[in-house]
Amino acid sequence: KVILEQKEWTEDLHAVYFHTFGSAEIEVPPGWSPNCPKLSTLLLPHFSIKRIPDSFFRHMCGLKVLNLEGCKDITELPNCVSDMVNLTALILRDCGGRDGLQSVPPLGKLKQLRDLDLSCTKIEDLPQGWESLVNLERLNLSKCWAFRRKIIPKGTFSQFHCLQLLVLTPNGRVQVNDP
Numbered sequence: 001k002v003i004l005e006q007k008e009w010t011e012d013l014h015a016v017y018f019h020t021f022g023s024a025e026i027e028v029p030p031g032w033s034p035n036c037p038k039l040s041t042l043l044l045p046h047f048s049i050k051r052i053p054d055s056f057f058r059h060m061c062g063l064k065v066l067n068l069e070g071c072k073d074i075t076e077l078p079n080c081v082s083d084m085v086n087l088t089a090l091i092l093r094d095c096g097g098r099d100g101l102q103s104v105p106p107l108g109k110l111k112q113l114r115d116l117d118l119s120c121t122k123i124e125d126l127p128q129g130w131e132s133l134v135n136l137e138r139l140n141l142s143k144c145w146a147f148r149r150k151i152i153p154k155g156t157f158s159q160f161h162c163l164q165l166l167v168l169t170p171n172g173r174v175q176v177n178d179p
Contacts, residue, residue, distance in 0.1 A: 009034035015041040024048065033058040046070040048097075054078040065089040069117070072097035079105045089115040093140065096121060108132040118144050119167065136160050140167040 004026065009016075013036045018026070025048040033055040040062050050073045057063065057080045066084070068074065069091050081090075082105040090113060095101035100122025107113065108129020116133065118126075119142040126141075139160070157166060 004028055004032070004034075006032065006034065009036055011035055011037060013039045015039070015043075017041070017043040018047065019045075025050075028052050028056055031055050035059045037061055039063055041065040041067075043067045044071060048072040049074045052078050054080045057081065057084060060084075062086055064112075065091075067091040068095055069093045071095050073099070074101060075099050076101070076103035077105055082106050082109055085109050086112055088112050091115065091117045092121060093117045094120040111135060114138065114162070116140070120144070131159065134159055135162050137162050138165045139163060140165075142167045 016036075016039065026044065028049065028051070030053050032053065037059060039060050042060070042063060042065065045067055046069065049068070049071045052074070057078065063084055064086050066081075066087060066089070070093070073096065075096050077092075081087075087110050090107075090110070092101055092104070101118075102122050102124070104118070104123055104127040106128035107116075110133060112135060113133050114135055114137045116130075116136060116138070117140040119140045121144055123144060139157075157163060
């Protein structure tokens with residue numbers, strides 16, 4: 001079990017990457033808000049995280065990459081993710097384990113987002129405001145519950161002029177090229 005501690009998170013951090021060979025649990029203390037305004041990259045792949053409090057990201061205003069790929073036990077992201085306007089990549093592939101990631105807060109303010117990976121999650125509806133993410137270059141919705149029971153309306157992706165890679169099915173990819 002890894003318990004995140006305040007003393008390790010300084011104002012000068014630019015990138016944090018936790019790596020595990022197996023399934024380790026990370027505990028984020030409730031109400032904790034590390035003061036890391038220069039942090040641009042946070043990689044916590046393949047850990048067991050039950051809950052991330054809203055306060056955790058409060059002072060990470062420079063965060064550009066948030067990768068929680070394969071994090072078990074997390075079923076929802078904190079609401080403050082909606083205000084992380086500098087994010088360019090939000091990687092949530094295979095989050096939540098058996099119960100699956102089921103909820104993502106509205107993403108409409110994340111105008112800088114270029115890479116969104118919701119594959120292998122149990123999100124049933126695309127996040128509110130997702131159609132405003134006009135700078136998306138990569139969108140991975142493979143094995144995403146949002147598309148298991150819904151029909152994608154014609155023209156849904158037409159406003160995504162920067163889109164280079166769109167993944168919708170487990171076995172196929174649709175390459176979107178510039179006109």
